Amino acid sequence: MSDRAWRFLSAVLMAALMVRPARAGSDLRDPPEGLINEGWYALLMSGQKSGHMHGTLRREGQRIxxxxxxxxxxxxxxxxxxxxxxxxxxxxxxxxPLKSVSVMNLASQMNLTHTTEFDGTKAKVTTEQFGRPTVSEYELSAKPLLAWGSLVEQQRRGFAPGTRYTLAAYEPAIKPDDVLLTRVEVVGPETIDLLGRQTQATKLKTAIEGLPMDQVSWVDEDGEMLRMTTFMVMMQVELVRCDKTFALQDKDPPEMFAQSMVPVGRSLDRAGLKRLRLRLSVPQGQLPDLPETQMQNVRRLDPRTVELTIIRIDHKKLKGASPVEPVGEAAECLRSNAYMDLNDPELTRMAAAAVKGADGLYDRLDRLRNYVSREITDKSLDVGLATASEVARGREGDCTEHGVLLAALGRANGIPARVVTGLAYVPEFLGSAHVFGYHMWTQYYVDGGWVDVDAAFRQTEVDPTHIALSVMSLNDQSFFDSAFSILPLMGRLKIEVLEAE
Structure with a gap:
C-alpha cells in the first residue's frame, strides 16, 4: 500500500522544482522572447536510475x-x-500567477488533472477525470508563487551564504487548500560529485513546512541547479543535471515495497484471534499519535512508544442497526470528491447492483464488501492509488483500490464511509514470513460508530491484526495528511506482540 507514499513524493519533487534557482546572469525583469531556460535531470533512488525530469521556461509577450x-x-x-x-x-x-495545470498518470492509467486559476489569494481548482469536472474554491493564506514567481524572488534574495527566506509555493496535487511555506537557506560553497565529475557549487537547504523530509540543492556560479537531494526515512532521492541522452536512458528502479514490511517473528491466527496487544516504537524522534477506533485502544508509554489493544467487534449486535441521520464528520463522509465521484454513472450502477435484494443496513454493508471483493478480479500490485472510477472500469488493484471503491459504493448508497491507512498482518509476503505490511481498508458509519470492513482481505468482520495509523475522508486535503501517517514510519517502525488471544 506504500504506493501512496511514492505518488506523494513525486508531487513533492514537483513542488520543490518550482523553487529551483534561476541563472544569476539572467535579467528576469525583462527576459528575451522565446525559450529562456531548459534543463534535463536524471532521477536516482538509492543511487539507482529511476526516472528523469525535463523543464522549460519561455516568454510569450507579457506572460511566462x-x-x-x-x-x-x-x-x-x-x-x-x-x-x-x-x-x-x-x-x-x-x-x-494566472493558471497552473498538473496531470498525474499512474501505472498507465489516465489519472487526475488539476487546473487552478488564480485571483490574488483565491484559487479555483478544477479536478477532472474521465471528462467529469469537480470544482473547489479556496482562500489561501498568502499570495502563491509558481515557477517564475519563485525564480524572480530567489534572484532578488541572492545566493550569499547565510541568506534565509520563505517562499509561498503552491501545488494542488499535494495541498489544494493552502500554500506550502518553503524555507530556503543558502549554506555556502562546496565541491560535489556530478555523475563522476567533481565541480564547485553553492549549497542550499530547503524545507517545506509540514513535510517529513528535507531537501538540499547545489547550484553553479550562474545559479543553475546541478543537483537536488531529498532525504526520506527509507531512501535518498536525487535529481542530477545531465544531458538528454542520459536522462532518457533505461530505468533500473530499486525494490522498495518489501523493505517496508515490519517483521514480528511469530505467526498470528487471523481467523481465530479475538484480541491482540502490541507495542509499537521508533528508534528516535516521536511516534505520531494513532487514532482510537471501536477496535483499537491506544496507550502512549513515551514519545517513541505506544501500546495498542485491538479487539474483534461482535457484528451480531450490528445486524439490527437502522440508519441514523449523519452529522459532523459522518455527514462529510457522504460527499463526492476527486477519488469518489458519486455522479459517475458506472459507480451509480455498481452501487445499485451490489445491494440488490438487501434486507436492512447491515445486509447492505455485507453485500457491498462481498461485491467489491468479487468484482476486483485482478489482485494486482501493478496499480497505485486509483480513484473509484478507475477501479470500476479496470477491476484491478490491491488494498488501496478495494478500500476506495468500497467507500465510494457505500457513499453512493447513503452510508457514510471513509478509509483507514495502517498495517495488517500477513503470514508471508514477497519472501518475508510473519510480517505487518502497509494496508488500506474501509470504515462505514453504522449505529452511531465507525465499523471496519476490509474488502481486500474479504472480511466484513475485520480481524484484530489491523493497526490503524490514520483515518481519512479523501476529501481534498486528506491525501496530503494521509501521507504523513506512513512516511515517518517506513523503515523505522518496530512491532512487538505482547499478547494474542
Whole structure:
C-alpha cells in the first residue's frame, strides 16, 4: 500500500522544482522572447536510475510559461509501477500567477488533472477525470508563487551564504487548500560529485513546512541547479543535471515495497484471534499519535512508544442497526470528491447492483464488501492509488483500490464511509514470513460508530491484526495528511506482540 507514499513524493519533487534557482546572469525583469531556460535531470533512488525530469521556461509577450515533465518508476515486488507528472504554469512577467495545470498518470492509467486559476489569494481548482469536472474554491493564506514567481524572488534574495527566506509555493496535487511555506537557506560553497565529475557549487537547504523530509540543492556560479537531494526515512532521492541522452536512458528502479514490511517473528491466527496487544516504537524522534477506533485502544508509554489493544467487534449486535441521520464528520463522509465521484454513472450502477435484494443496513454493508471483493478480479500490485472510477472500469488493484471503491459504493448508497491507512498482518509476503505490511481498508458509519470492513482481505468482520495509523475522508486535503501517517514510519517502525488471544 506504500504506493501512496511514492505518488506523494513525486508531487513533492514537483513542488520543490518550482523553487529551483534561476541563472544569476539572467535579467528576469525583462527576459528575451522565446525559450529562456531548459534543463534535463536524471532521477536516482538509492543511487539507482529511476526516472528523469525535463523543464522549460519561455516568454510569450507579457506572460511566462513553464512546463515540467517527470517520470518516476518503483518496484513493488515483481511489478514496476511508473508515475508520470506534467505541470504547466502561466504567470505575468512580474510573477503574478494566472493558471497552473498538473496531470498525474499512474501505472498507465489516465489519472487526475488539476487546473487552478488564480485571483490574488483565491484559487479555483478544477479536478477532472474521465471528462467529469469537480470544482473547489479556496482562500489561501498568502499570495502563491509558481515557477517564475519563485525564480524572480530567489534572484532578488541572492545566493550569499547565510541568506534565509520563505517562499509561498503552491501545488494542488499535494495541498489544494493552502500554500506550502518553503524555507530556503543558502549554506555556502562546496565541491560535489556530478555523475563522476567533481565541480564547485553553492549549497542550499530547503524545507517545506509540514513535510517529513528535507531537501538540499547545489547550484553553479550562474545559479543553475546541478543537483537536488531529498532525504526520506527509507531512501535518498536525487535529481542530477545531465544531458538528454542520459536522462532518457533505461530505468533500473530499486525494490522498495518489501523493505517496508515490519517483521514480528511469530505467526498470528487471523481467523481465530479475538484480541491482540502490541507495542509499537521508533528508534528516535516521536511516534505520531494513532487514532482510537471501536477496535483499537491506544496507550502512549513515551514519545517513541505506544501500546495498542485491538479487539474483534461482535457484528451480531450490528445486524439490527437502522440508519441514523449523519452529522459532523459522518455527514462529510457522504460527499463526492476527486477519488469518489458519486455522479459517475458506472459507480451509480455498481452501487445499485451490489445491494440488490438487501434486507436492512447491515445486509447492505455485507453485500457491498462481498461485491467489491468479487468484482476486483485482478489482485494486482501493478496499480497505485486509483480513484473509484478507475477501479470500476479496470477491476484491478490491491488494498488501496478495494478500500476506495468500497467507500465510494457505500457513499453512493447513503452510508457514510471513509478509509483507514495502517498495517495488517500477513503470514508471508514477497519472501518475508510473519510480517505487518502497509494496508488500506474501509470504515462505514453504522449505529452511531465507525465499523471496519476490509474488502481486500474479504472480511466484513475485520480481524484484530489491523493497526490503524490514520483515518481519512479523501476529501481534498486528506491525501496530503494521509501521507504523513506512513512516511515517518517506513523503515523505522518496530512491532512487538505482547499478547494474542
Amino acid at each position: 510559461l513553464s512546463a515540467t515533465e517527470m517520470t518516476l518508476a518503483i518496484k513493488r515486488g515483481p511489478a514496476v509501477v511508473e508515475i508520470r507528472v506534467e505541470t504547466r504554469t502561466e504567470e505575468r512577467l512580474d510573477g503574478t
